[in-house]
Amino acid sequence: MILNVALAQIAPVWLNRAATLEKILVHVDQAAASGAGLVVFGEALLPGYPFWPELTDGARFESAEQKDWFAHYARHAVDLAAGHLDPLCQRAADLGIAVYLGLIERCAERGGFSLYATLVYITPQGLIASAHRKLVPTYEERLVWSPGDGHGLRVHDLGEFRVGGLNCWENWMPLPRAALYGQGENLHVAVWPGSQRNTEDITRFIARESRSFVVSVSGLLHRDGIPDDVPGADRIRSEADGWMADGGSCVAAPDGSWLLEPQVEQEGLWCVDLSIDAVARERQNFDPAGHYSRPDVTRLEVNRKRQKTVSFED
Numbered sequence: 001m002i003l004n005v006a007l008a009q010i011a012p013v014w015l016n017r018a019a020t021l022e023k024i025l026v027h028v029d030q031a032a033a034s035g036a037g038l039v040v041f042g043e044a045l046l047p048g049y050p051f052w053p054e055l056t057d058g059a060r061f062e063s064a065e066q067k068d069w070f071a072h073y074a075r076h077a078v079d080l081a082a083g084h085l086d087p088l089c090q091r092a093a094d095l096g097i098a099v100y101l102g103l104i105e106r107c108a109e110r111g112g113f114s115l116y117a118t119l120v121y122i123t124p125q126g127l128i129a130s131a132h133r134k135l136v137p138t139y140e141e142r143l144v145w146s147p148g149d150g151h152g153l154r155v156h157d158l159g160e161f162r163v164g165g166l167n168c169w170e171n172w173m174p175l176p177r178a179a180l181y182g183q184g185e186n187l188h189v190a191v192w193p194g195s196q197r198n199t200e201d202i203t204r205f206i207a208r209e210s211r212s213f214v215v216s217v218s219g220l221l222h223r224d225g226i227p228d229d230v231p232g233a234d235r236i237r238s239e240a241d242g243w244m245a246d247g248g249s250c251v252a253a254p255d256g257s258w259l260l261e262p263q264v265e266q267e268g269l270w271c272v273d274l275s276i277d278a279v280a281r282e283r284q285n286f287d288p289a290g291h292y293s294r295p296d297v298t299r300l301e302v303n304r305k306r307q308k309t310v311s312f313e314d
Contacts, residue, residue, distance in 0.1 A: 001160040003187070006031035006039040007270045009194075009249040009263060011220040012048040015230050017076040017084065020047050024101065025091055027269060032095035034271050037124070038158060042191050042219035042249075043102035043168050044117050047076040049193040049219065053140040055239035056232070068231045070144065074113050077106040080131060085120065093126025098158055100165055100217075102191040104145075105131065109308055114146040119167050119191055121156055130154040134167040135176065149307040155183040160276045165189035171202055177210070179302045181289040186212045186254075186279045194218035194245025196262045207252035211282040213259075213274050214252045220267060221245045254282035 008027040013019035024041060031039035043049065052058065052069050060066065078084045085103075092099050098121070105118040117134040132152025137145040153176060155164040164180035164187075171177070171190045180188065188206055192198050199216040207214040223240035226233050243265060251260040251272045259272050286292050 001276045003038065003159055003161050003274045003276075004034070004036045005187075005215055005251070005272055005274055006034060006036035007215060007217045007249045007251070007260070007272070008039055008041050009218055009220060009247050009270070010041070010045070010267050011222070011225050012045050014048040014221060014226055015072060015076055016227065017047040017078065020045065021087060025087065028088070028091050028095065028097065028099060030269050031271070032097045034269070036097060036271055038098045038100070038163070040100040040189055040191065040215055040217040041102060042217050043119070043193050044104055045219050046078060046101060046103040047073075048104075049221070049245065050141065050144040051221065051240070051244050052232070052236050053143045055236055058140055058143045065232055065235075066143075072231050073104065073144065074106060074115060077104040077115055078118075079106055079108065080120075080128060081108060085122070085128065089122055089126040089128065092122045092124060096124045098122060098124050098156075098163075100163075100189050100191065102167065102219075105133065110146075115144060116148050117141070117145050117167050118148070119152065119165050119189075121154075121163075121165065123156070124158075129156050132165065132167070135170055135173070138169045150179070150302055150304045151306040153179045153302055153304060155180055155185045158187070161187045161274070163187040163189060165191065168192050168198070171206060175300060177206065178288075178300050181210055182300065184289070185210070186276070187274065188212050188214045190214060190216045192216060192218040192248065194220050194247050196246060196248035196264050199248040199250050200262050203250050204252045204256045204258070207254055208256040210288060211254045211286055212279060213254060215272075216248070216250050218248045219245050220247050220265075254279050
């Protein structure tokens with residue numbers, strides 16, 4: 001089987017949910033027109049990555065500026081239960097294309113204003129099959145995002161492929177990777193805010209470790225792309241150095257070779273054909289969850305319950 005995968009490396013209309021979603025829909029249309037069965041977008045693309053804490057003394061307690069940025073961010077975050085992704089789900093169903101999208105999620109069951117970096121998988125039938133909340137926000141992300149849970153550590157059948165995904169530095173975490181390998185993953189999706197320094201080494205490493213295809217997709221943002229209606233836009237621009245996220249989207253084969261080398265400092269839609277036979281060839285001598293594993297010696301337990309503060313018995 002051949003699966004055509006599209007990598008959509010785009011910049012959001014930063015911190016604007018509605019406008020960014022419209023841009024995403026355009027690229028889903030383009031991916032489907034190119035014959036793709038799966039299109040992937042970068043981490044936190046909808047409505048954008050929180051670049052301001054690093055640039056604006058984000059750890060200052062009781063800062064009015066930080067509160068303003070957070071409130072604006074929360075206003076444009078995605079509430080899945082409220083149907084904010086319904087237009088994208090409908091478009092996926094209409095076109096028969098699967099979608100991986102990184103977004104910022106807020107959830108009424110957790111108070112409605114704590115934010116999660118979530119990777120959503122939408123089936124070709126338009127169903128949200130998983131929403132994986134990033135387990136550990138990285139460094140200054142912890143000033144904005146909340147820690148997730150294991151509920152979204154799931155894989156999905158797409159033809160003969162079994163696809164799973166992780167957010168950014170989660171891809172450095174051996175046990176979440178193993179949780180996906182153990183479910184038969186053979187196409188791994190890694191999403192990033194955008195930086196070649198992140199993608200160029202680990203993409204090929206995971207491919208060699210898992211003997212799977214690895215698709216890394218990043219976002220983009222240049223300081224000149226910060227909209228004027230973002231709170232404190234001038235200050236963020238003045239502290240930023242040109243490209244805040246420069247891309248780096250790429251694809252590695254199961255033997256670790258490049259199918260698409262990292263693409264930087266440009267928006268684009270790149271399509272790559274993946275053959276399931278390439279996975280079978282590399283699994284001949286190493287299959288990390290199969291013949292080259294020892295479950296009688298080492299095993300992994302995974303808690304996939306969605307974490308909640310309270311439970312009720314009526």
